Amino acid sequence: MENFMFKSGTRIIFGKGAEKTVGEYVVKHSRKVLVHYGGDYLKEFGILDRITKSLEENGIEYVVLDGVVPNPRLSLVRKGIKICKEENIDFVLAIGGGSAIDSSKAIAVGTKYDGDVWDFYSGKTEPKSALKVGTVLTIPGSGSEMSESSIITNEEKNLKCGIDCELIVPEFSILNPEMCYTIPPYLMSCGIADILSHLFERYFTPTKSAILSDHLLEGAMKAVLEVGPRMKKEPKNYDNCSEIMWLATVSHNGMLDAGRISDWGSHRIEHEISALYDITHGAGMAIIFPAWMKYVKHQNMELFAQLATRVFGVADEEDKDVVVEKGIICLEKFFKSLGLKTTLTEAGVPVDRFEEMAMKAVGDSECVGRFKQLKKEDIVEILKLAI
Known part of the structure; x- marks a missing residue:
């Protein structure tokens, strides 16, 4: 820790x-x-x-x-x-x-x-x-x-x-x-994706031992996966709204990543999408996170497999690559079940400015992200995976 x-x-x-x-x-x-x-x-x-x-x-x-x-x-x-x-x-x-x-x-x-x-x-x-x-x-x-x-x-x-x-x-x-009763379904879905993205940014860490926060983050993720579909079916159910509202707050108040290094590379990439094309942030995260996962999964296959089995209920097996891939597919299916797009093409985002976006994401630094440090060429490849 x-x-x-x-x-x-x-x-x-x-x-x-x-x-x-x-x-x-x-x-x-x-x-x-x-x-x-x-x-x-x-x-x-x-x-x-x-x-x-x-x-x-x-x-x-x-x-x-x-x-x-x-x-x-x-x-x-x-x-x-x-x-x-x-x-x-x-x-x-x-x-x-x-x-x-x-x-x-x-x-x-x-x-x-x-x-x-x-x-x-x-x-x-x-x-x-x-x-x-x-x-x-x-x-x-x-x-x-x-x-x-x-x-x-x-x-x-x-x-x-x-x-x-x-x-x-x-x-x-x-x-x-x-207050959630007034929110259009699409914006609520974007908010749910944003909550998950905050949890993922904290979960994928270079810190070697953070057992308590692993379980806290996984528990919060499982709560999002459980309550999200309920919100879609019953958007004016007070208990569902209570859970989502408190989940959103707890996921970003600093408590769940105490003792571990958070990543934030995916957020930097998404910021360039929403800056150029003005899409809602949560919608952008639903596109970028699966692509980021596919690109960086070999950085720590055990952690990705842990996410797949503990949070998404994927059966464990010897071939961790298969387990991880199934976990990412589960995430994409969850976003789609909320009515969100998981590719840039589906979202109508042009794919001709990747170099510019990568340059802006990195800024004056050589790279972004801490789980895996991403250079400009890495960001371009992630954006390509998101097409």
Whole structure:
């Protein structure tokens, strides 16, 4: 097991009607907030009204900034920063899924900085201070409601980059599983794929001994495989929604990879797909992860076979290559059962810019990923397997 530090700084308020209490938690930090969100469904289903009513009941002044879209845009982040500086706002309340939360986190670090917020995401410098952030989660999957991560898209440069910073870990996150009732089936499927991708990134590790986290990750994966189909059949079943919402949070709050090195190569590859072609992140992960597995499986066949037998129920046999291949097929079938595509061609993604995507994925480094370090030529081969 590796040395590690673990800190959970986010208060979770979980359950029915929890969003009605948001003002009670905001008022502990601020009297003037930016409410940041995207999606007409928040108004249509009365979610925004319930939240702003709670703010008003607690004497909190607020300014609204909507317009968040999947793969949140740098231009909107800059707009939010300008508002916060002009209005002397000292807290950002995100309402939505990962895009709204990541955008809010970017606004939080950008408001306390004299330069351009993209400096952080391009690696030019690191944040030294930030506004505090709270969230009301409406679309599970990203895990951003309890993580130190934020990923945004620079639409001018077709780049999707992220930061990890303790300053942007939310002070609180409100999780009401009833919010899942409003999510279109496709977006829910993308969220489920995103949850699995976060678990896989942690599972495939160069760390030699991490028995406890192996089993924790495998248990979470098995829960996703069990609850995912139930969500498709009964999207408004409260218990199913509860399981998915909490799975999404736990899979990305740092607890399950304590003591092990995570990979994140697949995410870097997918970011270039969604940056160029604006597909939903979870949909991209459903395409990239099977291709990545096929390419890197010989790095640790025992671990891949362990996944196949323990999680996907593949019968063990002497030929590990067969066991691993059956496991990957099971994963592809699971994604397809959710209505997701597992190839670039099926998803309508062009296949003529692989060299450019690989170059951007690697950036200034020689390689990405820790389970198997991937150079530009490796990424191109993975993209070819994803065709």
